[in-house]
Amino acid sequence: MVQNLGMEIEGAVVLITGAAQRVGRAVALDLAARGAHIAFSYYAEHEPWRDTAAAIECAGARSLAMAADVTKASDRRALVQATLQRFGHIDVLINNASIWLKQPALEIDEGAWDAEMNLNAKAPFMMAQAVAPHMIQRGQGLIINITDLSAFQTWPGYAHHSASKAALVALTRVLALEWAPHVRVNAIAPGTVLLPDDADEAKRQWAIEKSALKRIGSPDDVARTIRYLIEEDFATGAVYFVDGGRSLV
Numbered sequence: 001m002v003q004n005l006g007m008e009i010e011g012a013v014v015l016i017t018g019a020a021q022r023v024g025r026a027v028a029l030d031l032a033a034r035g036a037h038i039a040f041s042y043y044a045e046h047e048p049w050r051d052t053a054a055a056i057e058c059a060g061a062r063s064l065a066m067a068a069d070v071t072k073a074s075d076r077r078a079l080v081q082a083t084l085q086r087f088g089h090i091d092v093l094i095n096n097a098s099i100w101l102k103q104p105a106l107e108i109d110e111g112a113w114d115a116e117m118n119l120n121a122k123a124p125f126m127m128a129q130a131v132a133p134h135m136i137q138r139g140q141g142l143i144i145n146i147t148d149l150s151a152f153q154t155w156p157g158y159a160h161h162s163a164s165k166a167a168l169v170a171l172t173r174v175l176a177l178e179w180a181p182h183v184r185v186n187a188i189a190p191g192t193v194l195l196p197d198d199a200d201e202a203k204r205q206w207a208i209e210k211s212a213l214k215r216i217g218s219p220d221d222v223a224r225t226i227r228y229l230i231e232e233d234f235a236t237g238a239v240y241f242v243d244g245g246r247s248l249v
Helices: 022-033 049-058 073-087 110-138 159-178 201-210 219-231
Strands: 013-016 037-042 063-067 092-095 141-146 183-190 239-242
Touching: 013 022, 013 073, 022 037, 022 049, 022 219, 037 049, 037 073, 049 063, 063 073, 073 110, 092 110, 110 141, 110 159, 110 183, 141 159, 141 219, 159 183, 183 219, 219 239
Parallel strands: 013 037, 013 092, 037 063, 092 141, 141 183, 183 239
Antiparallel strands: none
């Protein structure tokens, strides 16, 4: 009989890519406040990674912050190895690091296409491939991929981004089946849970009108969904929309 694959958040080791700021940071701090130990990558030195690491430690959890370009094999290997060395194992991988470029389809060059696909699809697959053997050996593990609504809706100007996120959804489903029953793999598709730093009031109102619930969400909405997926043992291969009904409008 296969064991229950749900986990306790307290004491779990969670590896998050791109968690120095914004939604990734909110998720890291939410889990740390509930007793999870957090390893996370950041991309650039100017990101507030020290503040994030300090906040994790202040919550009573252990942390590991590491500069890593997860599109590079050497950085991925170093990130996973450092996490295993620090904590001994990895319970949860959250593929959060992402890039978001806007260009008309006729103007997308090979470099822009590769940038989207490498970070949004290839890197999550390779990260999952790196941690899955450890999870399978231990008999349980969870991988959560952060996709977005562009994988399901038609957004002119975002052909390369949409393709990369749709690929991530496909990978979620394939890996969930291939690595079952020991590793669960799910995806979350957030709507507007955090506006860009330079968003004006017109952008805010646009986002509100696009939502069936007529409001903007919060990174906490994503964090709560992640908590659910950690503890729920019968969910795999699914995409969870956290979008206020934007995908319906």
